[in-house]
Amino acid sequence: MSEEKLPESMPCDECQAGVMNLRFITYFTWLGEELITVQNFPAWICDVCGRREYDEKAISWLSMLLDPNAGKPTGHKPASPHRIPGQSSRPSADLS
Numbered sequence: 875m876s877e878e879k880l881p882e883s884m885p886c887d888e889c890q891a892g893v894m895n896l897r898f899i900t901y902f903t904w905l906g907e908e909l910i911t912v913q914n915f916p917a918w919i920c921d922v923c924g925r926r927e928y929d930e931k932a933i934s935w936l937s938m939l940l941d942p943n944a945g946k947p948t949g950h951k952p953a954s955p956h957r958i959p960g961q962s963s964r965p966s967a968d969l970s
């Protein structure tokens with residue numbers, strides 16, 4: 875198994891001449907009106923044109939982290955309707 879280690883450089887799609895190297899940068903993003911900075915964020919940076927590409931996994935991790943709805947437990951409602959045992963349902967009167 876030699877696939878778990880990522881290659882540390884790859885050819886650039888943009889300029890076709892440069893090589894993109896894995897760097898750890900400070901990533902800036904806006905969350906509403908707040909500027910979020912993430913240090914040591916993995917990014918691929920071309921040494922010729924300077925194109926940046928962020929690691930897919932890191933991006934999805936980040937968006938999960940910043941999404942207030944992500945990972946929220948959905949269990950505020952009870953799992954089953956609460957019933958009181960021993961109370962038989964009364965026949966409903968038809969008042970029409």
Ligand SMILES: [Zn+2]
Pocket residue numbers: 886887888889890891892893920921922923924925
């Ligand atoms: Zn390039």
